[in-house]
Amino acid sequence: GGIITQTPKFLIGQEGQKLTLKCQQNFNHDTMYWYRQDSGKGLRLIYYSITENDLQKGDLSEGYDASREKKSSFSLTVTSAQKNEMAVFLCASSIAQLSNERLFFGHGTKLSVL
Amino acid sequence: QQQVRQSPQSLTVWEGETAILNCSYEDSTFNYFPWYQQFPGEGPALLISIRSVSDKKEDGRFTIFFNKREKKLSLHITDSQPGDSATYFCAARNTNTGKLTFGDGTVLTVKP
Numbered sequence: 191g192g193i194i195t196q197t198p199k200f201l202i203g204q205e206g207q208k209l210t211l212k213c214q215q216n217f218n219h220d221t222m223y224w225y226r227q228d229s230g231k232g233l234r235l236i237y238y239s240i241t242e243n244d245l246q247k248g249d250l251s252e253g254y255d256a257s258r259e260k261k262s263s264f265s266l267t268v269t270s271a272q273k274n275e276m277a278v279f280l281c282a283s284s285i286a287q288l289s290n291e292r293l294f295f296g297h298g299t300k301l302s303v304l
Numbered sequence: 305q306q307q308v309r310q311s312p313q314s315l316t317v318w319e320g321e322t323a324i325l326n327c328s329y330e331d332s333t334f335n336y337f338p339w340y341q342q343f344p345g346e347g348p349a350l351l352i353s354i355r356s357v358s359d360k361k362e363d364g365r366f367t368i369f370f371n372k373r374e375k376k377l378s379l380h381i382t383d384s385q386p387g388d389s390a391t392y393f394c395a396a397r398n399t400n401t402g403k404l405t406f407g408d409g410t411v412l413t414v415k416p
Contacts (some may be wrong), residue, residue, distance in 0.1 A: 211345040232308070234406075292350045292353075
């Protein structure tokens, strides 16, 4: 089995601040994803990457940057945190994009902006 | 326009009852429908899934019923247990892009 590790678990930021969230997986999966989960809402795709150094925009990419420098890690940057923003950011991985039969998720990073 | 809709938003059943969670979709290019289960403080985990060529998929107490013509599916949880209390997400995958679209989830509470 494998695991997805997200750091930090909790992130408190100030309005306008640049914030970086990190994700590591040891499944040796090709594809990695960043999703945003707002309270009472479904998961919305921010960015995904089908291989090392690849980046693809999701539905919610504005206001975010991402980086996939190695196969096992995928980071997400909030370029300018919005006041009172509160959400959980979930990292996931799968074997391949088109045959993503199963996504494996991390436990999430909970973001609060003061 | 939301492409995957779930109902109800929340559902409470007694232990031993059958919980029925509903899902509908708009896009006829969707061909694969996984259901994810999420406990508080954790990420979602795949529970059960169905392809559009099937009309039913069973795994223990969990069964998906799929109606392609009406673009509807439902997750039935028989003999519900308090440990089944969680949020359940229906998702749909686009045949061409592989992209998964999630519904807003149903929060299930099973009372002992």
